[in-house]
Amino acid sequence: MSKILTGIQSTNVPHLGNILGAIWPAIELSKNPSNTCFYFIADLHTLTSVKNADKIKESTKAVAAAWLAFGFDTQTNLFYRQSRVPQVTELAWYLNCFTPFPMLANAHSFKDKSERLSDVNAGLFTYPVLMAADILLYDAEKVPVGKDQLQHLEMTRDIASAFNNLFQQEVFVLPEGLADSRVMTVPGTDGQKMSKSRNNFIDIFQDEKALKKVIASIETDSKKLEEPKDPDTCNVFKLFALLADTTQTQTMRSNYTNGGFGYGHAKTALFELILDKFKHERDTYNRLISQPNLLEKELAIGETRATALANEKLKQVRSLVGYGN
Numbered sequence: 090m091s092k093i094l095t096g097i098q099s100t101n102v103p104h105l106g107n108i109l110g111a112i113w114p115a116i117e118l119s120k121n122p123s124n125t126c127f128y129f130i131a132d133l134h135t136l137t138s139v140k141n142a143d144k145i146k147e148s149t150k151a152v153a154a155a156w157l158a159f160g161f162d163t164q165t166n167l168f169y170r171q172s173r174v175p176q177v178t179e180l181a182w183y184l185n186c187f188t189p190f191p192m193l194a195n196a197h198s199f200k201d202k203s204e205r206l207s208d209v210n211a212g213l214f215t216y217p218v219l220m221a222a223d224i225l226l227y228d229a230e231k232v233p234v235g236k237d238q239l240q241h242l243e244m245t246r247d248i249a250s251a252f253n254n255l256f257q258q259e260v261f262v263l264p265e266g267l268a269d270s271r272v273m274t275v276p277g278t279d280g281q282k283m284s285k286s287r288n289n290f291i292d293i294f295q296d297e298k299a300l301k302k303v304i305a306s307i308e309t310d311s312k313k314l315e316e317p318k319d320p321d322t323c324n325v326f327k328l329f330a331l332l333a334d335t336t337q338t339q340t341m342r343s344n345y346t347n348g349g350f351g352y353g354h355a356k357t358a359l360f361e362l363i364l365d366k367f368k369h370e371r372d373t374y375n376r377l378i379s380q381p382n383l384l385e386k387e388l389a390i391g392e393t394r395a396t397a398l399a400n401e402k403l404k405q406v407r408s409l410v411g412y413g414n
């Protein structure tokens with residue numbers, strides 16, 4: 090049995106890139122009965138960048154509804170808000186005291202963010218330690234993350250080893266990072282990597298009119314309707330191919346190369362494919378978003394179970410560092 094854990098920040102509604110690149114593969118892992126999955130909403134990490142309570146609440150609901158809409162089973166796995174198991178912040182404090190300052194100062198993600206953002210706070214600096222606490226609190230063995238997060242996994246292992254070595258026992262399990270081997274990068278409407286921060290994302294849950302408008306905004310070249318087109322350089326085709334089956338993709342490819350098929354047609358086909366492919370997920374998401382009590386109930390199951398596990402681990406750690414009875 091493997092314990093798999095991952096967190097997704099609640100900064101916005103998950104977009105098509107998050108869904109195909111993170112949620113889908115994680116849901117697949119959770120369907121293997123020999124895995125127990127801890128999937129949580131990293132809403133404490135969100136506070137390093139979002140200072141708006143309503144925004145945090147709304148995004149947390151959106152992220153929760155998206156995981157559930159894609160079929161995450163909250164009975165056999167654990168699904169929770171990081172902030173509802175605040176034991177993690179106590180563990181993060183202990184781990185902070187086992188983390189060498191230069192390790193954090195050299196983190197790529199901190200260097201990158203501190204150059205780009207105006208709000209460079211201490212939370213952003215110690216972010217990897219809270220992430221280590223997320224992982225070590227539950228003895229997670231495997232942690233699926235994007236490539237940019239692999240360095241944080243290395244830090245987690247270093248911090249856990251320093252702690253284990255000092256106390257001469259296996260208090261913490263050393264986790265392994267799982268970077269998605271398929272290296273799927275979903276393009277956004279401008280052809281760059283789809284990202285919240287680039288504002289080039291497709292929110293598959295929005296109403297049809299808004300969705301149609303975003304799809305219409307996907308950038309293409311200016312070839313005329315009758316001209317043959319190159320599918321491999323077209324963002325509309327790339328997105329279509331990520332979602333379609335082989336026959337649909339072949340037909341679309343011929344439409345492009347034969348000519349007489351405009352980008353407007355391709356966009357309509359992509360719009361219809363999204364509606365068709367995600368009908369169930371769109372319906373479930375919108376039902377859950379309008380019934381926050383249901384969401385609350387689903388999260389509460391995981392939060393109770395996670396709290397029990399967190400208390401057990403903290404008891405052991407408190408006693409080792411000098412705060413036990």
Ligand code: ADP
Binds near residue numbers: 108111282283286
């Ligand atoms: P964003 O860039 O929109 O802020 P995040 O950094 O919060 O997205 O990413 C959350 C997860 O979604 C990560 O695991 C990341 O690898 C995945 N992801 C984000 N954008 C894409 C994309 N365009 N293609 C594939 N996966 C993506």
Ligand code: TRP
Binds near residue numbers: 094095233
């Ligand atoms: N830092 C991760 C991200 O931005 C989110 C995260 C927080 C996480 N805690 C985690 C991921 C623990 C994996 C394990 O994508």
